[in-house]
Amino acid sequence: MSVEQIQCVKLDRAVLVIEPDLSIWTAISSLLKRDFVLVEFARNAEHASVLFQRFNFNLCIIELSVIDDFCSFFSLSHHAVNQDYAPSHLSDKKTQLRFNSIPDAPCLVFPQQFIVTSKSHKSEDILYAIRKGACDYIVKPINALEMNEVISRWLFQQSVIADTSVEDNLTFSTQEKTPNSLFSFFIGDSxxxxxxxxxxxxxxxxxxxxxxxxxxxxxxxxxxxxxxxxxxxxxxxxxxxxxxxxxxxxxxxxxxxxxxxxxxxxxxxxxxxxxxxxxxxxxxxxxxxxxxxxxxxxxxxxxxxxxxxxxxxxxxxxxxxxxxxxxxxPPLHQRSEDIVILTKFFINRCLMKSAATRKELLNNYSQWGVTDFQCLTEYYWPGNIQELKNTIEQCLLLNIAPKEYMQRLATTHNQHSTNPLETSEINSGQHYLPVDWDLKSIEKAHITRVIKHYGGNKMLAAEHLGVSRKTIDRKIKEWDLD
Missing domain, CATH: 3.40.50.300 (P-loop containing nucleotide triphosphate hydrolases)
Known part of the structure; x- marks a missing residue:
């Protein structure tokens, strides 16, 4: 498949841009939206970690100045890093201590592929990014032509090494567990x-x-x-x-x-x-x-x-x-930010138990897209982790995408439902509010739902709603007074 053919297909994939100054992406974000169903932005690694818990990203584009924080959050220490190659503007003791820190729990490494951006032309910075695992390097200021070339290159690489990238994307590392790390197999960071x-x-x-x-x-x-x-x-x-x-x-x-x-x-x-x-x-x-x-x-x-x-x-x-x-x-719906990492854990365990059909199962998993992971995070999970495990294994073994599986599940529920409103809510995924509610009550219900959707993170909820964090705090204070 040629680069042109690949670009003609809008892939059901997601990309995350981690950049302290998001204004530089205003002009070229439309390019990303052409090739990715979901495009998210984060100003720092902490913000990115919350988004990672909510969505499954296939690619990251990271500013060099935050790459160390990124590695610290997502434990990309499986890439060999020589301290002598630390970038010129990051070689301080605090940074080096972060490199040597070992997480107290095993983690899923995702995404395996990421692109680094920087204003630096220095060869040692480029080499440092490569040693950290970057698949490409873009020198700022970023222009549309260069970004298009880089994304096209990445898409082509994905089509060539699809099976390998899926397998690497599921790698579950337990080698970094220290003797003092307790309860490390409680999967999740909620x-x-x-x-x-x-x-x-x-x-x-x-x-x-x-x-x-x-x-x-x-x-x-x-x-x-x-x-x-x-x-x-x-x-x-x-x-x-x-x-x-x-x-x-x-x-x-x-x-x-x-x-x-x-x-x-x-x-x-x-x-x-x-x-x-x-x-x-x-x-x-x-x-x-x-x-x-x-x-x-x-x-x-x-x-x-x-x-x-x-x-x-x-x-x-x-x-x-x-x-x-x-x-x-806690029930699973109260820790929905852990669902993506739990899903990959169960996929990985299923692959380990099915060595004979591993390649086939990897191919089944490679068909999953952004909407499949989103429907998993939005479901209520009355059976909690056990139900999630059963669902993932069925989807993988029967080669049914989670979105399709959930639609079948909703149909089954509908057959047992006598409440027309309940049925319509399941079909549409919407939450209907009583018609006698005033605008203030509707506003409160919606803001509360968005905050819950982002695991209680008010900063992300504010960005989703297009308001400031202070507005969210002010609204909550008004509700408390009421």
Missing amino acids: IAIQQVKRTLTIIRSTGHALLLEGEVGTGKKFAFKQLQQSLNSPTDLIMIDCRDLSQLDEQQIRFYCANSKLPLWLVFNHIAELPMDKQLVLLIILDSIKIYEQIRLVSMSATRLFSRVQKGEFLIELYYRLAEFIVVL
Whole structure:
């Protein structure tokens, strides 16, 4: 396929420009929109990291002055970087420390390809960008002709090495995990999941009883396994499913507790479903085994256990024995900024398990576009991470793009829906507001929805709405006063 033929096809791809001075892109942004469905701009690497969590970018165009921050956020340290080749205007101690820093969690490297822009003509700066992994270099001021040539070159390279680029794009690096990096396989960087990591890190070496709460599919068992493995020492485990009352055997539990030579984890799953009479039995058991110091209690519940206490359905004495610390696993729709990285993690794991059909699956994945990732981030995910995993594997194995899969899912939901308004909302993806709302209520609902769409980032919400960050803050303050 020639360059001309490639340019005739508008690819379903996305590009991100990271540039402190976005005014220089005003005249040539239309060129990018000709070849990319989604064109986003960020003034710094922090802004870019939020956009990366929301969208799947195939290409980045980065100003040289922010390339180190970019590498620090996205851990592109798989590219060999020699400190002697640091760019002339960036060779300071602070920058070098950033190069040597190792992230405390494995990360997905994306995109593999990026282009560097700079006013510098110095050969050492160009060499530095290449050593960082840049596939091209543009000297400022950028003109439309040069940009067109660079994008055409990149598109042609993508058509030649499509299979390789897809595979590299999914590379999941665990080699950078340090011995002290805890809970590193909690995939995602959302505020909600960071809070879970921090809490588990604090309580991991204590003897306090832990209550893990969260909807079905949010990863409660996974969180417990991470907690157990973080201690780096052998332990014994008794896992009791409270839906099976025969497992709550008082004599057997006491026997294991008395004879265990290792620290013992006593785990109660579905604790909220334990009948009242068995709750009393469990309370007696806990009283009888509290003399053993090596026992750690962990309970799991798909509902808020204290709500059952308030309804008189759960013994308050037992609740406070089991809930010395509470960790709530957030539902996936509350951490939608993690969906892209979770998606790539599940794709990568599926590829590792399907070695015989790996090339075919890579080809299936290469057909996914911007709109496919957007529909994944906008879906509510009632089944949380487990539903996302199932969806990704089905799309990959059956060669169905996520957008098409979601449309089929909506059709299935419609067949069971008796509410015409609910059906029309699913089909169109729109959110209809009551006709009796005034403009102020509609404005509040829309601004709130946009802020939620960007994971609570008011700066991005303001840019999306075309207003200043101060306007967003002022609106929120007015709502609080109301």
